[in-house]
Amino acid sequence: MRFILLLLIILVITPLAECFLPWWMIAVVPFLAAVAMNLRGGASFLAGFVGIGAFWFTAALMKDIPNAHLLSQRMAHLFKLGDYGIFLYVVAFIGALIGGLASWAGALIRVRKH
Amino acid sequence: MRQIAGFLLMVVTFGLAWLLDHPINNVPGVGTLPPIGRVIDPVNGCWANAEDAKKDFNGSLAFPALQQKAEAWFDTRMVPHIHAENSHDLYFLEGYIHATFRLWQMDMETRAAAGRISEVAGAKALAYDRLQRRKGMLYAAENSLKAMEGDPRTKVMMDAYTEGINYYISKLKYRDYPLEYKLMGFCPEPWTNIKSALMLKYMADDLTGSVNDIPLTYLREVLSPEIFQLLYPETIKGSKQVIPAGTVFEKPSLTRPAPPVDSVFPHFTKKDFKDVKEDGIGSNNWAISGSRTQSGAPILCDDPHLGLHMPSLWFEAQLQTPGMNVYGVSLPGAPGVIIGFNDSLSWGFTNNYRDVKDYYLIKRVPGSSDKYLMDGEEKTFTRRLEHIIVKGEKEFIDTISYSVHGPVMYDEHYAADGGLDKPLAMCWMAHKGTNELLAVYLMNRARNYNEFVDGIINFQCPAQNMIYADKAGNIAIWGQGQFVNKWKGQGGFIMDGSKKSAMWGDLIPPKENPHALNPAQGYLASANECVTDSTYPYWYNGTFIELRAWRINQLLAAMPKATVQDMFAMQNDTYSILAANALPVMLKHLPTPADATEKGYVDKLRTWDYKLGADGVEGSVFQVWWYYMYNKMWAGFNNVPALLYPQAERSMQLLQAADSGKVNIKQLANLDELMQASFRQTMDSLKKAPNGMAWYQVKNTTLTHLAKLPAFSFPNLKVGGWGNAINAMKSNHGPSWRMVVQMSNEIEAYGVYPGGQSGNPGSKYYATFIDNWVTGNYYKLLFLPNSSQQNNKEIKYSWKITN
Structure with a gap:
């Protein structure tokens, strides 16, 4: 249950934070949320990974589809990734990884044990 | 734990x-x-630049700085048609719209002009920046800015344009920045009027920047006068001048000065010169009188050949105020329309190439670093400190000495190409405080020939061959720029800077510049060839090229009833005059081919129509063969540096002369051997062609993104032509704006440029026009009547703008 709650907090708060604050809110929000939620390391990592991964993937897709992949294809070429699909996955993965690690660190750093 | x-x-x-x-x-x-996290962030990073392909550009906008209300309409190609009630509002909106679509490009090009690339790109750009500073680019722009702000018309134009750009910038958040800012990691800075002045100097540098005075000085040392004349004649045989023969020139108000009695050309010793052969930048324009067109109305054509970049140098726009209705291409970074037409007349440019840049050897006072001699008298340099900010490193400061001639560009701290490290001052028309913007302002508003001429005489540098046609039926051409009344030979080589007799004298009154109005031949054309014949009263020299001019004159003379379709075909003509003249001689002296493959190519060449088509292999074989033959022909000849091998057209004439035994120089003594060896190299080289044998694959025409990012560039375009054909499509230079305007009662205008209206690689308008430019197709230009109400089905979006 707390896993779902942590995931939801990350999914809701991070996009809001990113509207006003820099992109690295994807590390700050999962970290603080994980400190607050006090899950085990593994579950916390998963919530951060899935939460930020889903957020970034969806947000990118929402830009990419109306754009007919024009930009993503050029960015994929720029980073030598071959195809816009790969670029999308890489973007989501980098976001997910930072979100997951931050959330994990938050879980571990918490003083009290349940 | x-x-x-x-x-x-x-x-x-x-x-x-x-x-x-x-x-x-x-x-x-x-x-x-780049900062990867920031760039890939879906909220603020690159994804924010992924423009919705169905984006609705309609809007009601409020710009408090406007004096009255205004409108803008965007057509299906995203060309803005702006209607304002006064000049201030018009140029404010032009600035705002330029910034909306092209902000990063404007920023980069003006940084490039000023020598400020290192600030954003780091130490790798320092050498380039230093070159710009030593040339005095900023000094030149400062001088012109004074003139531009000194005239109330151009002052309003510049101030309003700057205001419009800054209003746009002031509304930007990081996520709205053009993509390239995010990739390069810097921010837009406020626009200033000097940047617009720099933009015009950027063009002046591009078009009058390269002169051969320094290497020619070297050649003068190593060649006999007879050979020098043979290889580098002042006027090439058969030259077809811009101004038709028989045109009566204005009576000169100045007498040509006599050359100084003592030599003002200092001697140098042999130096090594850089081994680069760079063809000049060329362009075509022509106008046909109504007597030689099917419709009976004059037709004007222009296709300035410039560096091919993404985003394109040009941005199409229509500008309207009461009393002015003009359409054409503008330069993002400067207000107004540069090439185009209004409801009375049309105009276009090609580069004029008269020499307006000379070098002087400075004689320093022995033992003094800040004094130099002028006719025995001591003079003091003015010092200018150029601060070059280098990203991530400490500032680089260059001290540049200014003499009466201009900045001492080269010295022991900064050697010229080839290692000449003596103090050389540069005297350049672009350094003068000229107001080209006033010419743009007046041309855009001109209603007839006289008003047009009154406008263009303010266009002083870069000098242009300005072609003209109007609804009243006139055609004209002006070799327009600010020129100096030079003595014969002045400025051909490095001159002695310590002698007053070597200095530039009086300026020639612009009204006496070479021009022709409604000539008997019924057409006028220019393609960077020599401007006048010897009946022109003033002396000048320059780097003129002839091949395209010969072809254009050949076609126009044989065209009694021209149509706009004929003009499209002409601008896309790939016939090579060079091949037509040189190839028969080359084939004649080619001994039997070695094998069946070679014989196949030779047979193809024998039946070739001399057209450098995109798909043909004949063009590839000829051009590569010409390249090797030409280089073999001149390699080692009296140590002439490759930069200065005789021109292609001169080499072609010498080849023909050698074939008929009329010229006897060592290099052309054994044509059989020359052809055999160069053909061998050609075959070896073509076998290794990386992309394929078709001509377009061999030459690889590419539209390169300004930051040289391949992902945003368009390589290997399927286009024919080359510098020696009217369709002068080279690897990185080519027709930057093809325009055909028929001056009938209702103006019929067509155009296309390589690129698209948007500079954003994430926009569907980024590369819109490339396909049609490649295939040689044109867009019919939407020229709206001058009104604040428009009802045209090609208008896709509109802006209602209030103050």
């Missing part, structure tokens, strides 16, 4: 985020990377 692990993990995670928030510069094994 757990907390220590947690702490470490936190450090790692935030460390990773920190790394991804910063660019990586030249790290071994990684190279240079």
Whole structure:
């Protein structure tokens, strides 16, 4: 249950934070949320990974589809990734990884044990 | 334990985020990377630049700075048609719209002009920046800015344009920045009027920047006068001048000065010169009188050949105020329309190439670093400190000495190409405080020939061959620029800067510049060839090229009833005059081919129509063969540097003369051997052609993104032509704006440029026009009547703008 709650907090708060604050809110929000939620390391990592991964993937897709992949294809070429699909996955993965690690660190750093 | 692990993990995670928030510069094994995290962020990063392909550009806008209300309409190609009630509002909106579509490009081009690239790109651009500073680009722009702000008309134009750009910039958040800012990691800075002046100097440098005075000085040392004349004649045989023969020139108000009695050309010793052969930048324009067109109305054509970049140098726009209705291409970074037409007349430019840049050897006072001699008298340099900010490193300061001639560009701290490190001052028309913007202002508003001429005489540098046609039926051409009344030979070589007799004298009154109005032949054309014949009363020299001019005159003379379709075909003509004249001689002296493959090529060449078509292999074989033959022909000839091998057209004439035994120089003594050896190299080289044998694959015409990012560039375009054909499509230079305007009662205008209206690689308008430009198709230009109400089905979006 707390896993779902942590995931939801990350999914809701991070996009809001990113509207006003820099992109690295994807590390700050999962970290603080994980400190607050006090899950085990593994579950916390998963919530951060899935939460930020889903957020970034969806947000990118929402830009990419109306754009007919024009930009993503050029960015994929720029980073030598071959195809816009790969670029999308890489973007989501980098976001997910930072979100997951931050959330994990938050879980571990918490003083009290349940 | 757990907390220590947690702490470490936190450090790692935030460390990773920190790394991804910063660019990586030249790290071994990684190279240079933008701040990845910021760039890939779906909310604020590159994805914010992914423009919705169905984006609705309609809007009601409120710009408090406007004096009255205004409108803008965007047609299906995203060309803005702006209607304002006064000049201020018009140029404010032009600035705002330029910035909306092309902000990063404007920023980069003006930085490039000023020598400020290192600020954003780091030390790798320092050498380039230093060159710009030593040339005095900023000094030149400052001088022109004074003239531009000194005239109330251009003052309003510049101020309003700057205001419009800054209003746009002031509304930007990081997420709205053009993509390239995010990739390069810098921010837009406020626009200033000097930047618009720099933009015009950028063009002046591009078009009058390269002169051969320094290497020619070297050749003068190593060649006999007879050979020098043979290889580098002042006027090439058969030259077809811009101004038709028989045109009566204005009576000169100045007498041509006599050359100084003592030599003002200092001697140098042999130096090595850089081994580069760079063809000049060329363009075509022509106008046909109504007597020679099917419709009976004059037709004007222009296709300035410039560097091919993405985003394109040009931006199409229509500008309207009461009393002015003009359409054409504008330069993002400067107000007004540069090439185009209004409801009375049309005009176009080609580069004029008269020499307006000379070098003087400075004689310093012995033992003094800040004094130099002028006719025995001591003079003091003015010093100018150029501060070059280098990203990530400490500032570089260059001290440049200014003499009466101009900046001492080269000295012991900064050698010229080829290592000449004596103090050489540059005297350049672009350094003068000229107001080209006033010419633009007046041309855009001109209603007839006289008003047009009154406008263009303010266009002083870069000098242009300005073609003209109007609804009243007139055609005209002006070799317009500010020129100096030179004595014969002045400025051909480095001159002695310590003698007053070598200095530039009086300026020629612009009204006496070479021009022709409604000539008997019924057409006028220019393609960077020599401007006049010897009946023109003033002396000048320049770097003129002839091949395209010969072809254009040949076609126009044989065209009694021209149509706009004929003009499209002409601008896309790939017939090579060079091949037509040189290839028969080359084939005649080619001994039997070695094998069946070679014989196949030779047979193809024998039946070739001399057209450098995109798909043909004949063009590839000829051009590569010509290249090797030409280089073999001149290699080692009296140590002439490759930069200065005789021109292609001169080499072609010498080849023909040698074939008929009329010229006898060592290099052309054994044509059989020359052809055999160069053909061998051609075959070997073509076998290794990386992309294929078709001509377009061999020459590889590419539209290169300004930051040289291949992902945003368009390589290997399927286009024919070359510098020696009217369709002068080279690897990185070519027709930057093809325009055909028929001056009938209702103006019929067509145009296309390589690129698209948007500079954003994430916009569907980024590369819109490339396909049609490649295939040689044109868009019919939407020329709206001058009104604040429009009802045209081609209008896709409109802006209602209030103050």
